[in-house]
Amino acid sequence: MAQSFAFGEYSHTQKKAAQRKGGGRTPRDRARRELSQNFLVDRHAVEQVVKAAAPAGLILEPGAGEGVLTTALASTGAHVIGYELDPLLAAKLRARTRDSSGIEIVKGDFTAARPPAKPFAVVGNIPYSITSKIVNWCLAAEHLTSATLLTQLEYARKRSGDFGRWSLVTVLSWPWFTWELLGRIERTSFRPVPSVDSAILRIDRRPDPLGVDERAYRELVELGFAGVGGSLRASLERHYRHVPQALCAAGIAPDTVVAFVHPDQWITLFRTLHR
Template identity: 75%
Template sequence: MAQNFAHGNYSHTQRKVRKGAGGRTPRDRARRELSQNFLVDRHAVETLVEAARPAGLVIEPGAGAGVLTMALARAGAEVVGYEIDPLLVAGLRARTDLKIVKGDFTRARPPDRPFAVVGSIPYSITSKIVDWCLNAQRLTSATLVTQLEYARKRSGDFGRWSLVTVKSWPWFRWEILGRIDRESFRPVPSVDSAILRIERRSTPLVGDAAAWEELVELGFSGVGGSLYASLSRRYGEAGEAFDRARVARDVVVAFVHPDQWISLFTSLHRGEQR
């Protein structure tokens, strides 16, 4: 159970009823629409900061009440917080001299110098935030609190691998660095969360990004019922490449590890160049 709440107890918003308002106050409805579940447990915040290893410029999407914002600043980072809720922006600006930007993080232009993203992000726009991070050329890492299921799917923790993870694998590592109980948030969400870290590799694992994307998209097309059947449509007899990568010819695409994809790509494109 969460203890040492840094910013009050928001649980009253889950039970406060106002007649004629559908059981929720206007502030409750705003929190629901903005997917606001604030990380308030100090231990969880410290765990997130430790996982992020903040240094230099750090951008925080969804600064909320500022608990994580100020923890990142105390750790020595140059923090820029983004928050779309004007009431929260006003409160943060009144309490700190850190840079707080009122607006939608996913519409922001990425910095033109190296930076990291750290945040306990709104669940409803997790995919948009992750896509923004993956497309930001100077991003070094993204350490994000997401729904546990999302983090497990993207990191391969279920023993399966998603298209997003495989497509970005030559440039980014994906891993879970901790689980956060739902009681660490106010209001309390219905599911647990996890710390998902996406870290840019110092050297990409493939050189031809367009060819890699073509291979992965074809592999995930689902035509033929297996990865081998899908790739054989483009690469002819791919058996030798599958043998090198130790991938069975009847395996479904989701169960192929990203490192095996790298092996397949290397073998198939070496064959094309002969």
């Protein structure tokens, strides 16, 4: 585990600025806060992410930062395109990696990029503030094979069902994607040190989708999560027949709270109601 150079929740750079000026943050510290920058500095944590990602072929990296993960991914033989919004960091990283044929640095917003027209994976220590935006981009990318992301621990636990509950995003995407929590990364592995721990969340596209009509499945799940009627059964009976039989077939008790319905049970529920 990396040694901590921070006291409280502000960086070593901020401490020096406070000593010089009696408080406040440097321009770099302000940029880090605005861009939600917490750089991965623990080599063991980097190795964990690379192992979880199993990089091969084309890799897109959102928020390349100082390039620690970028170079580690490229060392496996993958071709890495790193996106960095901070112009200073992008320029420094491009200069440092200009002789690396397996690394390309793009100054810009990853979520504004057009997804490649061939298979690719996403791997990154992503800014907490735009986690959902990056995940949505990945889910919408036609040729994405997987996304291995460092996110807040709570986010990863919610999306992977680690709390024993399932989120709307996970259930909606389940026929096409799997979600898995592959390890916890402590906050002391980053600089500046964030206030919460992180986790490795891996999203994989199923090679064989579960075979449901996307529009009809979405309508069912969104209706169930809306909570209209006071229970899952009451919500669904507003639009579907034979709901008690479908719940029974899926192994869902009539009084089950919607968040505790496993995604696989949603698939069974859908198929039963749409026979």
